[in-house]
Amino acid sequence: MSIALLADVHSNIEALGRVFEDMDSRGVSRIVCLGDVIGYGPDPRECLKMLFASEVAIMGNHEEAVMFYGEDFNPKARASLEWTKDQLNSTDHDRTENYDLWNFLGTMQQVVEDEDVMYTHGSPRVPTREYVVPADSRNTEKMAGIFDLVKKVCFIGHSHIPHIYTSDMKHASPEALGGAIDLRKLGDDRKVLINTGSVGQPRDGDNRASYVTFDGNIVRFHRLEYDVQTTVDKIYAQERIPNFLADRLLVGR
Ligand SMILES: [Fe+2]
Numbered sequence: 001m002s003i004a005l006l007a008d009v010h011s012n013i014e015a016l017g018r019v020f021e022d023m024d025s026r027g028v029s030r031i032v033c034l035g036d037v038i039g040y041g042p043d044p045r046e047c048l049k050m051l052f053a054s055e056v057a058i059m060g061n062h063e064e065a066v067m068f069y070g071e072d073f074n075p076k077a078r079a080s081l082e083w084t085k086d087q088l089n090s091t092d093h094d095r096t097e098n099y100d101l102w103n104f105l106g107t108m109q110q111v112v113e114d115e116d117v118m119y120t121h122g123s124p125r126v127p128t129r130e131y132v133v134p135a136d137s138r139n140t141e142k143m144a145g146i147f148d149l150v151k152k153v154c155f156i157g158h159s160h161i162p163h164i165y166t167s168d169m170k171h172a173s174p175e176a177l178g179g180a181i182d183l184r185k186l187g188d189d190r191k192v193l194i195n196t197g198s199v200g201q202p203r204d205g206d207n208r209a210s211y212v213t214f215d216g217n218i219v220r221f222h223r224l225e226y227d228v229q230t231t232v233d234k235i236y237a238q239e240r241i242p243n244f245l246a247d248r249l250l251v252g253r
Pocket residue numbers: 008036060158159160
């Protein structure tokens with residue numbers, strides 16, 4: 001049975017709703033959530049509630065920041081962080097519901113391993129912090145250090161760039177691989193790191209929602225058009241969320 005892997009939803013309920021529709025049409029209901037459900041976008045409560053059903057819930061840097069600290073956040077990210085925190089504590093909602101939201105955040109783990117498949121937000125070395133980006137494939141020391149911690153497969157998010165990295169220092173975009181990779185072709189000696197891309201704030205120049213499905217052998221990347229303008233308008237309507245965070249959704253950067 002396939003699972004869906006979702007990362008970096010960033011409070012974008014329009015994108016997340018579209019992903020759920022697509023999962024439904026594929027008969028996929030099991031979800032691994034790779035972190036950053038919240039932050040940046042206008043619907044943190046709705047996105048968290050929609051993901052209560054996740055089988056695995058990984059903590060992103062935005063969840064970590066809302067629960068503990070966000071000193072290293074830039075001013076725009078910090079503004080949305082403070083707004084998000086207020087939303088989660090909002091007295092306009094039932095206290096029990098607020099408790100459920102915070103409780104869900106409290107269950108999130110930094111790294112989860114299921115046999116030879118690992119899930120984390122940034123990298124296995126520094127789960128909520130370290131980015132892995134295509135240029136890192138030239139940084140042998142960094143990639144070797146990361147792959148040392150991976151048994152076979154590791155799914156990540158954080159960079160918002162869907163990509164595949166292998167332990168022989170090769171890397172590829174999903175498009176270059178025809179949108180899917182059969183892990184059986186890696187053989188016994190190669191390990192793989194798979195970034196699922198971002199559901200709610202893609203940064204690879206394609207503004208469509210990104211997620212993957214995995215049946216134990218084949219990883220499939222999916223891109224979905226959604227009603228970006230509605231999300232953009234909601235952000236514009238929130239004085240405390242910088243407009244820049246809306247504008248970037250339109251261009252996927
Ligand atoms: Fe993120």
